[in-house]
Amino acid sequence: MPITEAHVKTARKPLPAGAKAYDVNDGKTGLVLRVGRRGAVWAWRTEVATKTIRLTLGTLDFLTLTQARKLAGAAMEQVRDRNSQVDDRWLQRELVRTGMVEPPPPVEEKRETVAEISARIDADGRWSFAEARERFLDEVKRTRREATWVDYRKMLTVAELQPFERQKVWALDLGTMARVVAAMHRTGRERHAEHLASVIRPMWTFLALEENRHLSAVKPGVMSALKPPERSRKEHEDEDDDGPGSYVPPVAEVGRILAIAQAGILHPVVAAAVELMVLTAQRRRTIVSARRRDFAIEDGVMVWRIPPAFRKTARKRGDNRSHDLPLAGAARAAVERMLAVGDESRWLFPGLRPQKAGDDVGHVNESVLNHALRIMPGVVASPHDLRRAITTHGQEDLGFTLAEVKLVLDHNEGHASDDVTESAYSRARRLAKKSAVLDPWREHVEQAAAAAVLPDRDTLHAAMTEARKPKISKPASEIRAA
Known part of the structure; x- marks a missing residue:
């Protein structure tokens, strides 16, 4: 009821x-x-x-x-x-x-203070950006060339990354790094921005490895899409044919470089490195990373055995052979001068000071060779232009075939990269054929050096000292006239 x-x-x-x-x-x-x-x-x-x-x-x-x-x-x-x-x-x-009771009061959300957030982040035992960077650089130093390690360390300590030193890497996402790269790009350092992105990507790949994820908490592929904005379009209506990547220095200019290097203005280590670069046309990193033990006398001939670790083409295709070059004349003399100056360093061209406080003194930086050519009056060529010079003038003036030039330039030792017989079986050093290229080229350049008209030593020294000053460039008219 x-x-x-x-x-x-x-x-x-x-x-x-x-x-x-x-x-x-x-x-x-x-x-x-x-x-x-x-x-x-x-x-x-x-x-x-x-x-x-x-x-x-x-x-x-x-x-x-x-x-x-x-x-x-x-x-x-x-x-x-x-x-x-x-x-x-x-x-x-x-x-x-139904209005029978009052609704409960809203729960006030507790907001962390900056100090509380910092304390919570510090208590997180996973890697900060600074810690992750050091672990990554240790791995780069173990597996890559020293020059790569130096380059990566320089890029990962740029001012734009300093605000992230204490932040945990798991909290840094693609958008954050993309904004950093874009901000650098907007300052006009477009190539620098591209390089920064190319260093951050492998760092995050390393952090996402299975053995590192418990300390980094970084997921795979986070930075795989990181790239800078496109380069700005540039129009140069009056641009001549000698732009970057196309300039072939005349033999007279190559001789002028050799003559200035032998004039006693540059530091002896730098001067000898420039001479070896001019007379052998090797890449600048190959030059500066030459070790004392890489040079030996064989049947009266000095042979430079360039190990595969310092050969660009060898690294790309997994070639474990050395690139051997016979040295004579001024090239041999430059090496012998360096070998005679003590043996404290394993490098033929040791640096004058460490790259960074606390580092061991390594070899001279490859940028030193660019700088040496830049301050030479009457010279516009870059180190890589010298390889273009021997390729062009060697064929036109000295009658070399392209294959013969490739033997010296270390372009797969003059053979196609898909030549199975060459890569699997041949250990031929071809020293005689290389001498047939290097000796005429050295004589050709030395003749041009002897014909070069240089100012007196004091005037040359003053001009090169002035050119060392920041943002000082040589007038194009003066360069061309020289």
Whole structure:
């Protein structure tokens, strides 16, 4: 039978001594008035698939009969919706919705202070950018050339990356690094921005290796799409044919370089390196990374054995052979001068000071050769232009074939990279054929050096000293006239 106000009035009175607790059911609504020694409460009960659902609605002082009956009816409607659930959280929402209770106050979100955030980050034991950089550079030093290690270290310590020193690498995403690269690009250092992106990508690949992920928390592929904006379009209506990558210095200019290198103005180490570069046309990194032990006398001939680790083409195709060059004349004399100056360094052209405080003194940096040519009055050629000179003038003036020039330039020792017989079986050094190229080229350049007209030593020294000053460039008209 339905619950009445009379039932409610009786339930408010304490149970007589010895009386038992009892329930009064309201019928189909599931409302129950439960009366016990501690007082009476409204409850709701129903059966769903043989499962009993119970819910306490509140005391008689909190809910009237009408209010309790409405809540019970709403609960029954809720049960009919199989996707809904009747529990204490539903009851709280229903009481708020019907205005029977005030909504709970909003929970204020606690915001971390800068100090708290810094402390939390510091407590994270995973690598910061500074720690990750050192681990990566250690790996580069172990597996790559020293010049690569120096280059990578320089790029990863640029000012644009300094704000991230203490940040965890897992928190540095693609967007963050892309903005750094783009900001550098906007300053006009477009090539520098490209280089920075090319160093960050392998660093993140290293951090994502399985053996490093527990310390870096970097996921694979995070920086794989990192690249700088496209280079700015440049228009030079008056540009001549001797732009970057196309200039072939005349033999007179090559001779002038040799003559200035032998004039006693440059530091002896730099001068000898320039001479060897001019007379052998080897890459600048090959020159500066020459070791004392790489030179030996064989049957009266000095032979320079360039190891595969310092050969660009050998590294690319996995060739483990050395590139051997016979040296004579001024080229041999330059090497012998360096070999005679003590043996404290393993390098033929040792540096004058460490690249960075605390480092060991290595070989001279390859950029020294660019700088040496840049300050020479009447010279516009770069180190790589000298390779273009021997290739062009060697064929036109001295009758070399292109294959003969390639023997000296270390372009796969003059053979196609897909020559299986050559790569798998041949260990021929071809010293005689290389001498047939290097000796005429040396004589050709030495003749041009002897014919070069240089100012007196003091004037030449003053001109080169002036050219060393920052942002001082040689006027094009003066260069061409020379």
